[in-house]
Amino acid sequence: MSTLKTIVRFLLRLLLTPFRFFNKQRNGIAPSEVRHELPNDAFLGLVSETLAEGHTAVIWVKGYSMRPFIEFGRDKVKLATAAAYQVGDAVLAEIAKGHYVLHRIIKVEGDKLTLQGDGNVRGVEHCTTADVRGVVTEYIRPNRTLSADDAYLKRKIRIWRTLFPIRRYLLFLYKAIV
Amino acid sequence: MKINEGFELRTVCDENVIVAYGRKNIDFSKVISLNESAAYLWNAVIGREFTCQELADLLCKEYEVDAQTALADAAEMVAGWKELGLVSD
Numbered sequence: 001m002s003t004l005k006t007i008v009r010f011l012l013r014l015l016l017t018p019f020r021f022f023n024k025q026r027n028g029i030a031p032s033e034v035r036h037e038l039p040n041d042a043f044l045g046l047v048s049e050t051l052a053e054g055h056t057a058v059i060w061v062k063g064y065s066m067r068p069f070i071e072f073g074r075d076k077v078k079l080a081t082a083a084a085y086q087v088g089d090a091v092l093a094e095i096a097k098g099h100y101v102l103h104r105i106i107k108v109e110g111d112k113l114t115l116q117g118d119g120n121v122r123g124v125e126h127c128t129t130a131d132v133r134g135v136v137t138e139y140i141r142p143n144r145t146l147s148a149d150d151a152y153l154k155r156k157i158r159i160w161r162t163l164f165p166i167r168r169y170l171l172f173l174y175k176a177i178v
Numbered sequence: 179m180k181i182n183e184g185f186e187l188r189t190v191c192d193e194n195v196i197v198a199y200g201r202k203n204i205d206f207s208k209v210i211s212l213n214e215s216a217a218y219l220w221n222a223v224i225g226r227e228f229t230c231q232e233l234a235d236l237l238c239k240e241y242e243v244d245a246q247t248a249l250a251d252a253a254e255m256v257a258g259w260k261e262l263g264l265v266s267d
Binding site for chain 2: 039042043045046047050055056057058059060076078
């Protein structure tokens with residue numbers, strides 16, 4: 001089964017080469033500089049502190065759970081605090097002591113939030129608005145910066161959400177062009 | 179020369195990192211980390227005028243290193259700091 005998957009992926013990559021080329025042209029490629037990585041909890045603690053002091057912060061995002069909107073190693077995000085949070089906002093939240101995630105709000109009930117990564121096919125996180133440390137205001141790619149308020153981007157995020165039942169297959173396709 | 183205002187040395191999980199506090203936006207994708215001796219020098223001269231020779235003397239006092247090597251190391255470090263905009267003459 002996994003051999004079949006590998007073959008299919010290889011053929012898809014071959015078939016989608018023009019799209020891969022287009023994607024790289026548009027978004028840029030991951031910088032190759034070596035980055036010194038600090039432990040996540042301590043680092044994001046520092047980021048949270050500075051956000052609370054009223055600064056905005058630009059950070060690299062780790063992991064693949066926000067694909068296709070944030071690509072690990074390629075994209076940075078700008079964070080800021082906000083007075084209120086809505087469905088569709090990507091937020092940095094401390095879901096347990098010292099445990100941070102940067103995922104998207106999929107449900108708001110009073111001060112209770114449900115989060116899920118764009119690139120996750122299962123699993124959600126629950127937290128409250130008090131646990132939110134910041135909200136993504138900009139998606140920074142090597143070749144361009146997208147505002148979180150961008151109507152086109154917002155629409156794409158909404159469409160991605162409604163396509164949740166087939167997300168697994170879309171991600172498979174996405175991996176072939178990234 | 180002098181360390182520019184708006185930078186702060188913080189310890190995060192045993193790592194010495196410099197954070198630019200003076201600005202509205204803090205770019206953590208460009209956080210600069212200092213090794214132990216650089217952090218020692220930073221703390222020794224923060225907020226006042228200093229020279230490369232002074233840094234070298236400080237190094238000699240704290241570490242077992244000869245004066246010539248210390249001066250060369252200090253000059254190299256200062257050049258790096260200048261390039262990053264951390265110090266100015």
